[in-house]
Each structure stands twice: as structure tokens, then as C-alpha cells.
Amino acid sequence: MARMSGITYPPNLTEELVTHLITEVKDWQSTHGSLLKLVRTENEHTVLCRPIGVSLFPSLFPKACFEEAVQIQTIYNKLYVAISEDAQWLFDVLQDLIKEDYLASTLWKIHTRVDHEGTVQDLTLGIFRSDYMLDSSYEGPTSMKQVEFNTFSCAGGTHGNRTSEMHRHFQRSGVYDIESSIEALSAAHGAYGPPRGEDLIQTCILIVVQPYNINICDERPIEYGLWESTPPIPAYRVCFGEEILASTSLTASKQLLYHPQGRSSTPLEVSVVYMRAGYDAEEYDDYGYRSRFQLEQSQAIKCPSILCHLATFKKVQQALAMPGALLRFLPPDEAARVARTFAPLYPLDTSQLGLQAREVACDPGAVVDYVLKPSLEGGGHNVYRSDIPCALERIPKDSWHQYILMRLMRPPPLQNILMSHQGVYQGLVISELGIFGACLWRRNSSVGSRESKGLYNEPDLIMNRNAGWSFKTKRQDVNEMSVVKGYGCFDSPLLLDFASST
């Protein structure tokens, strides 16, 4: 068996050299925008920043796994495009959540209202990120399993890029090309075409963000990159909710207009709405609801659409892991390839499989290999290993179906040095690889009327490609990968060839 243990990496360093290196790293980060903004310190004229967590060395990663993750991304893009165009299937999978979960029901309500009024834009843009971890809990060589798939507000691209530049500077090794979300947004902007409204001379991209964002160094470069295109693409950053309602309007034919704040000039017509906000239930007060509805019903190309947003719920990930489920969306060979990246994943409902999973979840001996996840959008709120039985005791049994149970990966024992505002850590680490995908597709004309027959229809993809990667690493004894909290650190993979000795 080819294994990754037994390698002395990173090299043994004197304490003096580690001190030297961390000084170098802090200066590099300050100079290159590898920072978090401390939004609470912001006043009119200044604000404090500090370096984001990073690893001091690239972490080891098997080359074959990395390459497979990159290659399979366009298939994953296709899969989630197909899901996003299959409202009936999504409803079937999410119906329990739609009844009970505020965010799911809100999004579904907006979708059905827009659908009822008639959609006016048949293009959708997707900027996706599929997250993987290494797993050595099965026989054979170390493999790579998917942690989750994100269709909404996929972050980390800029920081990943910067960290790999930094490692390149310090090590002169491991050069990877990174494509960016900028090209995807440019493509969608181009596909929208010239302004449709009379008197409007320009189109623009709207980047919808949360206020008080600590992570501006990840988001802002996308905006700056659009302005730096040839010719420049106007891109405006607007806060979700009240500011969207104040600064945008819909024409009778549902063109979305953006009125630049405080300026008396002609409004711009919005070509693409890029969502980096609207994923927390708390954001959907009356302003939030109305602003998402306004965006969704407009002619602007949405990145992503609400259906595509709903596809990021964990419940969807679990439903896809059911035998045969992938065949609805992918041809058999691609379905098999995708299935190989799935970790064992179970519903916690009252189906036969769900009941078996409930048994595992309540068994203190068996549950130590599992994580309990809310079947909702986004990360967080996970319960790990032996904490699961207690956690379930506090949840009414008729809400258990809102969770899924996932077998934990057993990553190989790798070493690195991590530095964040939490401190410097040297020891065992676990990495997570995120592969970005970008795709632009045309709404399938059969949407809504399509019956749930499990037949595969090729989606109408105008663009389908890779868009870079991110790579995060945390200490092994911490469950959370949160970079903002200082546990997770941006990193880059040092690709190794492991001779297979099967």
C-alpha cells in the first residue's frame, strides 16, 4: 500500500529559523493583502488589519488525487447544473426542510413566486467549489472524498492564490496556474449583451455582499479585476437587503437598474448579480426577502439562481449518495467517477436507511467515526463523534430528519507549522482541498414540466471549466476549519507521486 506517512516533512528546523520564517511570513502577508480586516476597529479614516492564518510550508498531497479532483470538476459542474434545472427533484429532496426550515422555505417561496410570474432570463452562472479531504480509512491507496459541494458565495479563491504565491516565494516550488471567478463573471457579462433599456449606455456587474465583512481581501480582488479588464467591466459592491432596495430598481420589462449611490448620473443596467450574501437565515428580514426577490425576478444573470442555491443544502449531497440517484443527472461512466468521491452519507429520516443510521448515531461505540450535519446550506453547526448521542437527545425525534450522518475521513498523519492570530502550532495537520468550477448555462425549456423519470438529459452548458483551487489546513485535534476564528489556515498543496504498490 502506498502511504503518506513516514516522510520527514516539513524539514526539521531550529527554533531560531522558525522565528525567522514567521517574521518573514507576517511581512509578506502584510505586503500582499493576505489579511483579515478587523471591522470593529474601523472608523471614518482608518481600520486595522492582521494576517490571515497560513501554513508556513505547503502541505503534502498526493498528485493523483489532486489531478482527479481537478479533472472531475467539470463533471461536478454538469451535475449541479442538471440539479439546478430540476425543480421537481429538488422539491422532492428538500420538501421536509421547506416545511420547517426558515431559509429553505424562504428561498423556495421566492423561487415559486418568480417562476409563477414567468422568468425573463434563461442564463445562469455558477461559481462552484467542491471540497475534499484525504481518506485512508479504506483499503488500497489513500483516496480523496468529498466533504461538501458549494454553489453559493464560494470564498477562499484569492487567499488560496496568495498563499501559494507566498509558498512559492519562500520555497521556489510548486507552481500552479489559477483561473479566477473574474473570467466567469466576464463571460456572463458578455453573454448578457448590451443594455436592453432605452437611454442606458452601460451594463455592470452587481456584487451583493454582507456589511462589516472581515474578508474583504478575498472578495475585493474580484471587483478590482473586473475594473481592470480590457475594456473595464463596471462592478459595484452593494449590501444585501436595504441597500439593494435603495440602489436598484426594476423596469417594466424587468431589467435590473443600478443607481450608483449619491451620483446623479444615468443608472446602469445590471448584467450579472454575483451573490456573496444572502446565505444566512437572519439576512431574510423583510428587506432581505424583498431584495432577493427583486434580484431573482430580474433579467440579470444570477450567480447563482435560487434553485442552484438550494442545491447546496447538505440534504442534496446525501440524496445524491443514494444508489442510482446520480443516473438522473449524469451518464453512467461519469456517475461512477463522481460516486467514488462520495464518503458514506446517510439520511436520519424514517426510511429504512435512515433508521439504520439512527442506530449508528445512538451507538457510542459506532458513532465515533461519524459527524452529524444539519442538512442545510453552508458549513458549521456540525456535531462530532461521541458528542452525537447527547446532541440528538436534545433534539425532538421528529426533527432528526433535518440532519444527515456522514462517515468521517481518516486523513493520513501529516506535519506542518500553522500560524494565525491564535498562535503558532507545530504538529499533525489535516488539509482540505477545494476545487473551483465555473459554468454558464441556459435554462432547459422542459424545466417545470419535466417528469421525474430518472432519465438523463444533457444540460445546455455554454461554459464549463475549472476555476482554480483553495487549500486549507487545520491542526488535527480541532474539528472546525474556520479561518476567521484562526483554526483553519490557508495553505498550498505540495504534490507528491506515490508509487502504487497494489
Next chain:
Amino acid sequence: MARMSGITYPPNLTEELVTHLITEVKDWQSTHGSLLKLVRTENEHTVLCRPIGVSLFPSLFPKACFEEAVQIQTIYNKLYVAISEDAQWLFDVLQDLIKEDYLASTLWKIHTRVDHEGTVQDLTLGIFRSDYMLDSSYEGPTSMKQVEFNTFSCAGGTHGNRTSEMHRHFQRSGVYDIESSIEALSAAHGAYGPPRGEDLIQTCILIVVQPYNINICDERPIEYGLWESTPPIPAYRVCFGEEILASTSLTASKQLLYHPQGRSSTPLEVSVVYMRAGYDAEEYDDYGYRSRFQLEQSQAIKCPSILCHLATFKKVQQALAMPGALLRFLPPDEAARVARTFAPLYPLDTSQLGLQAREVACDPGAVVDYVLKPSLEGGGHNVYRSDIPCALERIPKDSWHQYILMRLMRPPPLQNILMSHQGVYQGLVISELGIFGACLWRRNSSVGSRESKGLYNEPDLIMNRNAGWSFKTKRQDVNEMSVVKGYGCFDSPLLLDFASST
């Protein structure tokens, strides 16, 4: 007469729009390393940074003045190269200071020791910066006068570049190419050639810095740029004083070796010593003295040499302003062109001109147009206008010759908005343009033996070119341009054509 007043610039903005713009600026700065490092907050694993002072808009500047400043730089380079090769003239000009001023006497002592032992490197690198302000106190169109000329530790190139990128982002206007110090250092590194020592396989550049440097975002990019050259040029940052002595050594044939800290590998041979420290008298304790001596006597190309360093003393600037002085160093046409950029400048010694200047300095009516400057290296410690008589009363009359008196510029009344950690200021501003020059020259074989006959000899220049610019702006009612203190702000010039109506 062509004047710059009467233009509404920057445009009138609502308070709302200013608020929007300053938020944009802070985020742009955080993302692009336009920051100061708060060195007192640094611990092992983190450090805080905050945006450096910048103007919200480019400031107006006459195109003709900017172009003349750029074009004259290679002549200024030649002038200061010639001065740096004329030890006798420098001694004549500085002899009073060498007797009494600690820094001047220390530098001169190191120079004469090295000269006595025999110099082993006849190449010198210069990275210079000539600073100008606009002046409308004379008849005719607004002109541009030199504030000072710097041969040592010329900073601000990186921040100037970043600020002009920022203004370009916000305004899409005013594109200028910026050459950098990196190319000058690369050229000197190349001119040094391969390692001379046996067993040495690599040469490197040593960047000599001060500890606890708040301005890493200006210095570090030079180092990173050298590493990013093709092929990479190893560049190491070492603190002046003790660390130089601990990490460098001289071979018998005076090659300077650098021993990378804590690493057991072969030392590198230093090709170029780039000084960004050693300009404060306080740095010259025993360690400081010995480290500067070690660097100066080595085979490494110095940027700059001690003679070149001495040429940056204000006394030299004043001596050059004396009638005919320039003709020692430049042909008549170039001397005339340089002289046009001189503001009236007087010694405060017991010469006839000095006695006249003493009268002006003690006359409360006349002195309001003047600034009193110590005739030393670097900025600071200036006394302005009506404060001069009182200040002179506190200085023993036999030390007055250590000062020079300079006529103040009367910059045209221009408006801008400045933001720094001091706050946001909107109102009248004064800008200072710094033009960088880079030159590499070979020691004139007649040096030392050359007699002071006032004859012009062309220096042996291997490289002589422009190397970008910096542009700083402060509020009109503040005398200091200090960016670190939050008064001066980085800025970029918006070049305007003023039709001459003479």
C-alpha cells in the same frame, strides 16, 4: 500668466459620496499592501497594520514641470556621481561639519580608513531621489524648485506606485510607467559578476535595514522583486549593526560573505550592499561603526558609497547653489538647467553671503519667507518662518554655520481630500514630487589625486536612468511632510497642460 488657481478640483462631492469613497480607499489599501506595520503590536504570531496616508484624488500638477523633473534626473544623477567622486571638494564643503557633527565625522572617518587601506571595488550604485515643490513666488508661470536631493535610503517608491494604481482604479486616468530600484540593483548585481571566492557558488544582494521598521510595505517589495527575477537574485534583509557583524565576514581579499542565519549551508558572496539603514547618528555605536566599516571596505558594490552618502548633506545642496559651483561637475548648458530648479539658498556662516543671510534670519519681517535647516543628512529638525529668530537665539552663534537658510516655496492654492490615521482633511494642500534616478558608475582613477581646479570631467557612468517617482501631499497649514506621523499622504499627480501666455 498661466496659473493653477481657479479650477474646481477635486469635484464637489456630497458627504455621502466622500464616506463611500473613503470606505473604498481603506479596502483597496488593505488589499494592496498600502499599509504601515504597527511594530509595537507585533508578537510571535501576528501583527496589526493600518492604511498609510493617501489622498482621495490625484493632485493637480503642471505637465511641463513634471516632464522637466523627469528629464533632468539623469543630469542630476551625473552631478551627484561627480560629487561622490570628488573627495576633496566634499571635504572642503563639509569640513566644518566633519569637525563638529558626529554623523559627518563618523562617515568621514570610515571613508578615510577605507581609502587608506585601499579600495577594492571601483563600482558604485546610486539610487537617488530629487524632491521638488511648485513655486509661484516668482514672476512668470508656476515653476518647480528643488527641496532636497537624497542619495541614501530613498524610500516611497513602492507606496507611490501603489497610490497611483489606486487612483487609476478609482479614476481610470493618468497612467505612468514606473521603473524600479529592482532593476538598478539587478544591474549592479550583474556587474559584480560571479563569486570570486573559491567554493562559493552564489552571489546575493544584502539589504541593510533598521529593526522594527514600520514601513515594510515600501521596502519588502524590492526584496521580493529580486527573488522573482529570472533567474532569481537571492536578496537578504539584515539589520544594521550587530546583525551585520554576526552574519557577514570578510575574506582576506575582502570579499563580503553572508552567512544565512541559522543555516549550515555554504555562505553567499555579497555582490551589492543596499543601504536602508545607517543614516541616523544614533545608529553609529561601536557595532554600527564596525558594521559600516566592514561593508565599506569590502569588494561588494555599495549603494551608496560613503562619499555619495556625504553628498546628501544639506550643506552640499547649499554649496552647489553658490555661483559657478555647478560648473565643476557639469557642462555649462546642463549646469544652467539644474540651476533653474534651485530655490534661493544661503549659508549661515561668516562669509559675506552668510552674514547677509544672518541678517535676514534675524529680521522678523523678512524671515517669514524662509526655512532654517540643519546642514545635515536627511529631513526633519527644520525651523519655519517666524520661529527662526527665537530658535537662533538658543543656538550659540559659533554653531550657526551648521545651518542653511532656504527661501520657502509658495505653492499654488490647490484642493484635495487627504485620509490618514490622523483623520480626513478636505482643503488646501501642498504636494512634493520626488523623482527617482538610478546610476552605476566606475570610480574615477584620478580620485583623491585630483586637484580642485574647477574643471569639468565626465564621470564614468555605466548606467544612468530614471527610476520612477513618488508624490506626496500634505495639508497646507502643516509644515512637516511626515507620512509615518500621518501628515503627509501618498498621492499621484494629475498632469495638466497650462497654456503659456507670456
